[in-house]
Amino acid sequence: MSYVVTVERVEEQPAAVVHGRVDVDDLPEFLGRAFGDVLRTLATQHLHPVGPPFGRYQVDGDVFEVEAGFPCDGVPTPVGDVEPCTLPGGEVATTLHTGDYQRIGAAYQAVAEWMGEHHWQIAAAPWESYVDDPTVLEPRTIVRFPARRAS
Structure with a gap:
């Protein structure tokens, strides 16, 4: 798959998330539970999602440190x-992955390579936003890397 990478400016965004340490095979179940918990919590606090659900991941062997939730209006x-968290504001290098989540690593690699070739550095942990429900045949996922110009 060919990826088009762009840099855009985003505003800092409050969010609600659930943290977990999850085996790769348990990710779908964890994400479903986390997104449901966050939506119920937002509703009871009279807050609303202001974008698609997202996940941030750090890999530790076969286990993922996961932060999953929704950006919200407070x-x-x-x-x-x-828990509350904040998605960082500023410049982000962004691409769109379409298709199987198992192949999303190629999108991360494409953004990282593009950043190096265009004199950008990774400024914070990247995150991915799930535009479509996972039951869609070719789900779309936006991959964002907080970025700063290399000196």
């Missing part, structure tokens, strides 16, 4: 496993 109060 800062949520922690309840149960749901």
Whole structure:
């Protein structure tokens, strides 16, 4: 798959998330539960999602450190496993992955390579936003890398 990478400016965004340490095979179940918990918490706090669900991942062998939730229209109060967080503002290098989540690593690699070739550095942990429901035949996922110009 060919990826087009662009740099855009985004505003800092409050979000509500659930953290977990998850085996790769358990990711779909974890994400479904996390997104449901976040939506219920937002509703009880009279807050609303302002974008698609997202996930941030750090790989530790076969285990993922996951932060999954929704950007929202205010800062949520922690309840149960749901915590507030902030998606960073500033420049982000972005691409769109279409298709199987198993192949999304190619999108991350394409953005990282593009950044190096165009004199950008990774400024913070990347995240991915799920534009479509996972049951869609070719789901779309936006991959964003916070970026700063290399000196």
